[in-house]
Amino acid sequence: MASTALELIQLGAVFFGLGLLGRLAQRIGMSPIPLYLVGGLFFGHGGVVELHIDSFAELAAEIGVVLLLLMLGLEYTAAELVTGLKRSWVAGSIDLVLNALPGALVALMLGWGPVGALVMAGVTYISSSGIIAKILSDLGRMGNRETPVVLAILVLEDLVMALYLPILTAVLGGVSLIAGLTTVGISLLVVSAVLLVAVKFGRVVSAVLYSEDREIFLLKLLGSALLVAGIAAALQVSAAVGAFLLGIAVAGPAAHSATRILEPLRDLFAALFFVAFGLNTDPADIPPVLVYGLILAVVTTGTKVATGWFAGARSGIGRKGRIRAGAALVARGEFSIVIGGLAVSSGAAPPQLAALATTYVLLMAILGPIMARVAEPVADRVTRVKTAPSAA
Template identity: 60%
Template sequence: MHSAVLLIEFGSIILGLGLLGRFAARFRLSPIPLYLLAGLAFGEGGLLPLGASEEFVSIGAEIGVILLLLMLGLEYTAGDLVTNLKAHYPSGLVDGALNALPGAAAALLLGWGPVAAVVLAGVTWISSSGVIAKVLGDLGRVGNRETPVILSVLVLEDLAMAVYLPIVTALVAGAGLLAGSLTLAIALGAAGLVLFTAVRYGRLISRFVSSDDPEKLLLVVLGLTILVAGVAQQLQVSAAVGAFLVGIALSGEVAEGAHTLLSPLRDLFAAVFFVFFGLHTDPASIPPVLLPALALALVTAATKIATGYWAARRAGISPKGRWRTGGALVARGEFSIVIAGLAVSAGTEPSLGPLATAYVLILVILGPLTARYTEPLATRLTTPRANTPTPRRVTEPVSRDSA
């Protein structure tokens, strides 16, 4: 009987997510806010709370985070990461300063303490690669001159995640200074070792994993990723960082083939992850934090626009391209929820989850709008009107007395 209820509940969730995804695609929207709303509806205090399938959904959510970071790692080679780090690290520093500090300051002003401040700093810092990539494709800007600047900022944020996630994991677990430092040292050592191995022996690793049979390739890559993620989590590093490093180590045809095979699985389990996060957020807890979330969203939308403008200016992009760069970076999404989820699972601050949910909902809707309208609006405000009459210069006659 229990298994039948589980199947009915989980099947209903998957069917509902599919319909929500189709609805979002019809209106060219990101499905993330709809998935979060679905989680709110099925969670405690929602319209129809789940019972039997919650544990199963929890496991699916963990796999969703792992696949999100794996696919992110597959996008880049180790050489690309090193090159981007050398060329664009000033943009990454400006990005972190302008966008992490407002989140940290907001947590301290709300009286949540230093641990919550570090968590909320990450929530406001990291842009949504998935939403931004979709928006750029919808607007036909993939080939624009400013697009590499946007991607470089996103790559630097992804690199920062490899360092940031172990720190957050140690902090929310209540680890002391020594344990936290050891965790960070292990994470940095593992990241450095993987990057070195990928640069030197990437072809050998890819050849070992490679297979002409899609089924075997899928099983080997997925099994290796979950295994490494589990080992990383056992070492108190982060399962997500382990998956990210596996993605970096794979390159060439193997990375392309794995990306194609794993994309549907990633979309499925990522949707389950957003639902799971919503399940653990009481809808009644959102209204009290709605105003702080809105204020924080407006402030960090402005700081992201400033970040993109500065980065594009440094790269020699024209003013219009600078505004497009800033507007495109505004959206937050999957990784903001991943970071907040770590704190929610550890019980760090009860209001952090609702605030992060409201914050992401606002910016995942606002992001596509800023990407589309920031540049024309800025151009209109900064360009003088052509039909404004220029004041005529009146020359007063010189009197004979003054001559």
């Protein structure tokens, strides 16, 4: 009885604290993710106060990952994914090469081997579609001509995740090369099959899940997501991948109302996931990797801006629009942490990786929105100084 009371009090304190942090984040116009991570660092192993909500936090964090990935899948319809692949695969490939390489190189330099390189490549590659969508709507850029370019890149990153996550899970599971290739083959087949089913029969999947009643719909949706995730985990495919593919398969009006219904739940469990990731990161590990985090932040800010610049130019966007597109893409967030979390929980990655991923996401989640705001005025000033040196 007493232990339950203690856990309730601690959990309540954590949620309340997160609420206050979220409010602070809102005040200063930043994403709450870095503050949640800091909150986790503060309360975790080696932090200021050590909390003991492990049993609940562990499951809640796992549910958080499932919901994050389910909603990533829900975000785009299968048709949008297929069109995106056809139209913007060049820009998407450049995005992949430019932004995965720095992470992989730093991991190799730190001696984390090919597994660590694969993990860090994912961490630096994937932009945060959550933070970016918020930036675009906050800054009133939905109607801008470069916005479809930004969204197309996010769509492709989404698709890459569908392939990357099963591969990552297989590699982290320590399978041999042949078994790994088999897993990759299977995941390719499964992803194609899911896309095909979603394009042709998305309505059927949606109709089975959909209900006019919010409560029934929520229960069916959450139930099926956890079922699929659990089965996927039992089959040694990651739970996250299962949820993600289910999200892609649900389409049409069902997907829209699903997003609305799941949002508060996702926010709750994802917040706990970020805290749990922070909890499992030892703050003492951060100083040794801080320099690498800073280098990665600078380099991958540049590579995302370059990606946006190139993709914008291909779509006939002007110079200012290209800068805006690039700067909007800089933010990394929830999915970098998901990738880092998968690696750390598998035990195949060194604990310093969690510290580096935390540092990196802390920097990028803060830097992203700032870059999106200031890139254009700064670029403006630079051009003005260049063209009229006497005026400056």
